[in-house]
Amino acid sequence: MRSLTLHLKVLITLLVSLGVLITAYQIFIQGIPITEDATDDLWNIDAKVEFVANPRDPVKVQMFVPPLNRDYVSLNESFISNNYGVSINRADGNRRVTWSARRASGNQTLYYRLVLTKRYSGEKAKDKGPIFRDSIAVEGPEKIAAEALLAPIRQHSADVETFISETIKRVNNLNDDNVKLLLAGDPSTPNKARVIELLLSIAHVPMERVHTIRLAADQPQSPELWLRSFNGENWLYFNPESGEQGLPSDRLVWWVGDDPLITVDGGKKPQVTFSLNNSEMNAIRLAKLTDENTDADFLEYSLYGLPLQTQQTYQIMIMIPIGVLVILILRNLGGLQTLGTFTPVLIALAFRETQLGFGIVLFTIITALGLSLRSYLEHLKLQMLPRLSVVLTFVVVLIAVISLLSHKLGLERGLSVALFPMVILTMTIERLSITWEERGGGHAFKVAIGTLVAATLAHLLMTVPELTYFIFTFPAVLLIMVGFMLAMGRYRGYRLTELFRFKAFLKD
Structure with a gap:
């Protein structure tokens, strides 16, 4: 007995742990949204290219486009031009589009359009860079000024990161005579980057220029220059104006x-004009689009990978364990008496078509009339199979009559009664009648009410859209439910109704 209890505890722990881990992986690693209403940002970027073509000369236009191997993934990329050939090539981690034409004249306009998102971008690329570079040749006063600047930089830095930060800070001090000499009267950002690169090269620290676009809607944008250096493990990004470290998320x-x-x-x-706008898209729909446009096939093996019609069926089926769990709690903890475990769940499924109020009325009418017929057939002393056949036929006829009357009265909701499980109604009538005979009409009435209450509560929970989405999207939650059901299988304590029944004993 002790080994059986240990086996059950291990099984419950295993199921619950597995369910929690799989669900957590989907939420935190794959980034699948918890709610169906969750939306994600979608960025539309247009780059308008304008230039004047020379008559009688072949035209070749080359422009850099985002490599999209970092934090963003492309949902759509298009190159809009008239009578131009288009090709894309990769080099040194960059992508470059080439528009070409044999002849063009006058003002020319080309467009590059990109739609991207961030959530489902996958793992970051672990590209590496150089950790050493040769010094840039410098002579005369510039060499003396550079060495004068490097002396305090070396003194106030401890590693590559602090060395670069201190260098940027010194170069942005425009009151320093050495800085003035090296800038030669040009305090622009590209010229500062040139001086920073010069100083870093003397210390053999490599540096690259990174050109970025800030994702801000309804604002004119132009490429913003950042600097980066590889410290042997990671890329370090720096703002050449402020010395700020770390590339902002936008x-x-x-x-x-x-x-x-x-x-x-x-x-x-040549002139390039950028325009950006931001929109939102349903997160799950965005995940499907991302799944189609990237190698991140995390939805392919989920229920979303099924055909749409099959998905709709499974959205109903996967909620049946929720209904069963409700019945389990009501019976084992609450002590509610019902016609078995699955009959209330199947009635709850039927309520999806008839709606709750109308379904309860139809269930009551059909069951009451069916019980009356069953009572009459009992006097004829029929065997079980013929009796069930007559009751089933009566239920079908009664459903058809109710549907016809509802249609004539303009109650179109009554037409959905045809979707009520006729076999379930027939067996419900048969089992209620047997209960009536064995334990009396009062107990049969109590069981019928308990079945309706359980079916109603199960229906209300099974039709919560947020819960349906969560279970359908994260089906591993069902493993946690199975663990709970196994734990409930060993419950031998008092039910809620029994506490009221034996209240007098508790006082004694």
Whole structure:
């Protein structure tokens, strides 16, 4: 007995732990939303390319586009042009689109459009970078000024991270004569980045330029320059103006390196204008779109991978254990008497079609009339099988009559009574009549009321949209429920109704 109890405890612990771990993995690792109403940001980015083409010259336009291997995933990417060929190539971690045409003249306009999201971007790419670089050659006063700046930087830094931060801080001190000399009167961000790179190169610290776009709706955007360096394990990002470390979450890396955003062969005056807007999409629908556009197939092996019609069936089926759990609690803890365990659940399923109030009325009418017929047939001394056949036929006829009368009276809800499980109604009538004979009409009435109450509570819980979504999306929760049901199987304590029945004994 003791080994059996231990076996049951281990089984319950295993099921509950497995259910919790799988559900937690779906929520926290895969990022599946807990509620159906959850939405996620969707960003639409348009890059408008304008230039003037030289007549009689072939045109070749090259522009960097986001590599999309970091925190964002593309849902749609399109290149809009007229009579231009389009190709994309990768180099040094960047992506570059090339528009080409044999002939073009006058003002030209091309568009690049990108729709992206962040939630389902998957794991970050673990790309690596150099940890050493050669010094940039510098002579004369610039060399003396650079060495004068590096002396206090080395003194106030302990590692690569603090060395870069201190360098940016020194270069942004425009009152320093050495900084003025190196900037040569140009305090622009690209020129500061040039001086920072010079100082870091003398210390053999590699540095790369990172060009980003800030995701902000309804605001004109232009590429924002950041700096990054690899410390042997991770990339460190720095703002060249403020020295702020860490790339903000609203920055999208567009390209890396010293090359300009766009180059035009066979044209002049290239200009790129960015426009962004933000929208929201249902998180689960977004997950499906992401699943189709990336390698993250986390929904493929979920119930969402089934055909839509099959999904609708399973959304009903998967809630049956919830109804069974309600009946289990009402019977084992509450002491409510019902016609078995599954009859109330099946009646609760029928209420989905008839709606609750109308379903209770129909159930009461059909059961009452069926009991009357069953009582009459009992006087004819028929065997069980013929008796059930007559009752079943009577139930079918009665359902047809109620549907016809409801239609004539304009009560279209009555047409759904045809979906009531006729076999369940027939067996309910038969079992109630047997209970009536064996234990009296009062007990049969009590059992009928208990069955209706249990079916009603089960129906109300089984039709909660939030609960249906949660169980359908995270079916591992059913393992936790099975663990609870197993624990309930060993409950031998008093039921709630028994506490009222034996209240006098408790006083003694």
